[in-house]
Amino acid sequence: MEHFLTWLQHSLGKGAGDTAQSWSEALLESLNFWELLEGTHLLGLVLFVGTILVVDLRLLGVIFRRTKVSVISDTILPLTVFGFVFVVATGVGLVFAKPLLYYHSIWFRLKMILLALALLNILVFHSRIQKSQGAWDAEPVPPGKVRAAAAISLLGWFAVITCGRFIAYDWFECGKPQPSFINTVEACKASEQGAYTLEGKRL
Amino acid sequence: MNNRRFIISAAISAGLLAAATLGVHQADAHHAFAAEFDGQSPVLLHGKVTKIEWINPHAWIHLNVVAADAKEQEWMVEAGPPNTLLRAGIDRNSLKLGTEIVVRGYQSKDKVCIPVCKANGRDMTFADGRKLFMGSSGTGAPKDGADPNEKK
Numbered sequence: 001m002e003h004f005l006t007w008l009q010h011s012l013g014k015g016a017g018d019t020a021q022s023w024s025e026a027l028l029e030s031l032n033f034w035e036l037l038e039g040t041h042l043l044g045l046v047l048f049v050g051t052i053l054v055v056d057l058r059l060l061g062v063i064f065r066r067t068k069v070s071v072i073s074d075t076i077l078p079l080t081v082f083g084f085v086f087v088v089a090t091g092v093g094l095v096f097a098k099p100l101l102y103y104h105s106i107w108f109r110l111k112m113i114l115l116a117l118a119l120l121n122i123l124v125f126h127s128r129i130q131k132s133q134g135a136w137d138a139e140p141v142p143p144g145k146v147r148a149a150a151a152i153s154l155l156g157w158f159a160v161i162t163c164g165r166f167i168a169y170d171w172f173e174c175g176k177p178q179p180s181f182i183n184t185v186e187a188c189k190a191s192e193q194g195a196y197t198l199e200g201k202r203l
Numbered sequence: 204m205n206n207r208r209f210i211i212s213a214a215i216s217a218g219l220l221a222a223a224t225l226g227v228h229q230a231d232a233h234h235a236f237a238a239e240f241d242g243q244s245p246v247l248l249h250g251k252v253t254k255i256e257w258i259n260p261h262a263w264i265h266l267n268v269v270a271a272d273a274k275e276q277e278w279m280v281e282a283g284p285p286n287t288l289l290r291a292g293i294d295r296n297s298l299k300l301g302t303e304i305v306v307r308g309y310q311s312k313d314k315v316c317i318p319v320c321k322a323n324g325r326d327m328t329f330a331d332g333r334k335l336f337m338g339s340s341g342t343g344a345p346k347d348g349a350d351p352n353e354k355k
Contacts, residue, residue, distance in 0.1 A: 038260070098258075169238050177317050200315065
């Protein structure tokens with residue numbers, strides 16, 4: 001994976017000549033396009049998580065209690081999917097600009113794990129829990145399983161956002177003296193910056 | 204029943220709004236800058252440019268700083284993104300390797316300097332006396348007058 005990402009970051013799209021850049025490097029040094037990706041990623045997540053919030057609050061029986069769950073979700077979930085497309089597309093673009101940094105970042109790794117769990121929660125909800133929707137669709141407060149799925153969803157997506165925000169900070173960057181646990185979890189030894197013990201010794 | 208819920212949510216909203224209004228000027232201090240950099244540790248770095256990372260989201264300028272006692276220390280200084288720097292008057296060709304500059308900034312909270320010392324750059328002065336703002340606005344950096352776009 002390290003080799004593939006190094007190739008992706010430094011070689012793919014590189015022409016000939018002294019000043020040649022790979023596509024990844026060109027994106028990272030772009031004047032406006034990288035900013036456009038980041039801005040769209042954030043606006044996309046506002047739409048995505050914002051609409052999920054409304055549906056989850058209905059599933060928790062907090063808002064729109066007099067409206068059927070299916071009415072809320074049928075109207076709103078298409079917007080959620082629309083937002084998701086933008087979040088994922090721009091997210092891939094952002095990672096492409098600096099693949100090795102994200103690959104080693106503990107916050108990015110955590111974000112991907114939480115993302116997988118949140119998506120798994122959606123899958124479980126749609127394939128299992130939703131089967132009984134006829135019984136509780138009109139209920140102001142749906143049954144426990146439904147509310148549990150909604151709670152996991154809210155906590156999961158907010159955790160994804162938080163981890164995403166923390167990627168920006170260098171607190172646990174490879175190349176800094178830090179506990180061996182962090183160096184292991186981030187696979188720092190393989191990274192361009194390398195791994196350092198808490199005392200500052202190069203590993 | 205409906206009235207009570209409306210009153211409760213209105214009260215909560217009013218409370219949050221009040222807290223936000225009171226807290227908004229605190230928010231400046233707790234913005235991105237304070238996560239990594241120490242507003243109480245100003246630095247003035249005279250040195251030669253050794254490397255430039257002309258990248259998003261922040262450009263990094265590496266300097267070889269020679270202290271009064273002739274000790275050399277490598278510093279990396281965070282600048283704004285290429286877009287902001289271009290608008291401030293700096294492009295990648297303004298800073299050829301070996302250019303002597305003086306950078307005013309704030310050191311990172313982590314003072315260990317491994318792999319190199321790190322600082323957030325506010326402005327840079329060239330050998331010919333030209334001074335340019337190199338940072339970003341609205342990051343929560345100390346209001347030190349370096350940012351020409353800052354509202355006084």
